Amino acid sequence: MTAAGRWCTRIVLTGVLPIVCLALLLAALHGAIWGWVVAASGLMLVVLLQTRRLALLAAWIDGPQQGEVPDSGGAWGEVFRKLSRKLRLDARALAEVEARLGSFSDAMDAVPDGLVVLSENHQVQWANRAAGEHLGIRLPRDGGAIIQQLVRAPGFAEYLSSPAGQPPFILLSPAARRRAYSLRAVPLGERNTLLVSLDVTDARRVEAMRSTFVANVSHELRTPLTVVSGFLEHFGDESAMSAEQRQQFVRLMSEQTRRMLSLVDDLLTLSRLEAEDAPASEEDIDMADLLAQLQAEAEGLSCGRHRLQFRCGGPGLRGNRHELHSAFGNLVSNAIRYTPAGGDIRVRWKLRAGVAVFSVRDSGVGIAAEHLPRLTERFYRVDRGRSRDTGGTGLGLAIVKHILLRHQAVLVIDSQPGVGSNFRAEFPEWRLRPQPSPALPAADEA
Numbered sequence: 001m002t003a004a005g006r007w008c009t010r011i012v013l014t015g016v017l018p019i020v021c022l023a024l025l026l027a028a029l030h031g032a033i034w035g036w037v038v039a040a041s042g043l044m045l046v047v048l049l050q051t052r053r054l055a056l057l058a059a060w061i062d063g064p065q066q067g068e069v070p071d072s073g074g075a076w077g078e079v080f081r082k083l084s085r086k087l088r089l090d091a092r093a094l095a096e097v098e099a100r101l102g103s104f105s106d107a108m109d110a111v112p113d114g115l116v117v118l119s120e121n122h123q124v125q126w127a128n129r130a131a132g133e134h135l136g137i138r139l140p141r142d143g144g145a146i147i148q149q150l151v152r153a154p155g156f157a158e159y160l161s162s163p164a165g166q167p168p169f170i171l172l173s174p175a176a177r178r179r180a181y182s183l184r185a186v187p188l189g190e191r192n193t194l195l196v197s198l199d200v201t202d203a204r205r206v207e208a209m210r211s212t213f214v215a216n217v218s219h220e221l222r223t224p225l226t227v228v229s230g231f232l233e234h235f236g237d238e239s240a241m242s243a244e245q246r247q248q249f250v251r252l253m254s255e256q257t258r259r260m261l262s263l264v265d266d267l268l269t270l271s272r273l274e275a276e277d278a279p280a281s282e283e284d285i286d287m288a289d290l291l292a293q294l295q296a297e298a299e300g301l302s303c304g305r306h307r308l309q310f311r312c313g314g315p316g317l318r319g320n321r322h323e324l325h326s327a328f329g330n331l332v333s334n335a336i337r338y339t340p341a342g343g344d345i346r347v348r349w350k351l352r353a354g355v356a357v358f359s360v361r362d363s364g365v366g367i368a369a370e371h372l373p374r375l376t377e378r379f380y381r382v383d384r385g386r387s388r389d390t391g392g393t394g395l396g397l398a399i400v401k402h403i404l405l406r407h408q409a410v411l412v413i414d415s416q417p418g419v420g421s422n423f424r425a426e427f428p429e430w431r432l433r434p435q436p437s438p439a440l441p442a443a444d445e446a
């Protein structure tokens with residue numbers, strides 16, 4: 001309505017009513033017909049104008065209410081203004097509730113556990129994003145669907161219908177994804193249920209590793225213990241044993257005891273390495289000196305059965321000498337143990353393109369490609385018999401890997417069955433230091 005229109009309406013309403021009253025009075029006192037006519041026309045005009053105002057208000061209520069409330073004078077104007085204020089307040093409250101709901105929903109989507117609200121008959125009412133990842137539930141597509149039809153796993157329907165407080169249901173995802181979820185149903189209010197899903201894949205993997213490890217250790221200890229206890233039984237009846245036999249038994253028993261001791265030593269070393277993230281101390285290592293020490297030990301182990309060659313052409317190295325001695329010593333002793341008599345073993349420390357490499361190359365039995373990725377797993381052996389016969393515990397390369405990791409170094413293995421192996425520990429440049437004493441012949445490029 002234009003401003004002129006509004007003014008006309010006001011003038012008419014304020015002017016017409018006194019005229020109507022006057023006409024009614026005159027018509028009543030003098031019985032003048034024109035009085036009734038004027039009064040009736042005036043009243044009709046007033047009703048028409050009020051109806052028009054109500055029509056305007058109805059149109060405004062139906063509309064988006066972005067504009068101002070239609071301007072009306074008098075009592076209607078007051079009603080319109082109050083209505084407008086109430087609508088404004090309601091709109092603000094609604095916007096606030098929507099904003100809160102939005103941030104609550106964002107928070108629920110950020111929760112790493114899956115959450116699904118189920119009705120009394122297990123229909124999906126609401127679910128967060130993690131529930132989509134764990135159980136494949138997507139809203140609005142699955143809203144109202146029965147959960148047992150979405151999560152099809154043997155035993156799940158029974159779990160949902162069982163009383164509260166049961167141990168969680170473990171859901172294994174399809175084989176390709178190899179994930180495991182723990183599902184727990186919690187009562188929500190009077191009738192609803194909250195289904196919480198937790199990704200327990202890693203926890204189950206760790207648990208499986210732990211129990212495999214315990215089984216392996218028990219097995220490794222059981223074998224020598226069985227041998228020793230068998231021999232001890234014979235010692236009960238000394239008369240049935242010659243002095244020679246007794247000597248042989250004692251030798252075999254001490255061999256088994258040594259085996260158990262080295263297994264326990266390796267286990268302790270591994271657990272210590274796992275307990276700490278970094279070596280307790282580091283120093284500048286004279287690599288020529290360390291290689292000389294390794295060479296002396298290798299000669300003792302080989303007893304002249306192999307051609308050994310040690311070369312030091314690299315710089316000094318920053319690290320924990322005790323740990324690196326143990327890692328390098330493991331690689332050298334493996335080369336000796338897995339190389340038949342007459343074979344070659346070459347140990348090098350050299351610098352190539354900014355990377356310092358400690359390498360042990362042998363002409364031994366070699367390793368087939370499919371075993372290479374698993375060699376550093378605890379107790380993984382290519383040839384169990386050979387490992388045992390040569391005093392192996394199956395933990396050597398696991399220890400090497402841990403020690404190298406603590407020195408930000410990587411272990412690279414090349415090998416060919418029947419030809420030999422090359423184990424290389426590669427160190428980052430920032431660990432290198434000037435080498436104080438080039439005591440061993442420099443490495444050639446071989």
Ligand code: ADP
Nearest residue numbers: 334335338381382383387392393394395396397
């Ligand atoms: P082990 O005590 O059995 O030697 P390791 O962890 O040191 O345990 O080595 C794991 C396996 O890797 C060994 O059992 C062996 O099969 C293989 N291996 C390690 N070094 C060599 C090598 N130089 N030549 C051939 N095979 C090797």
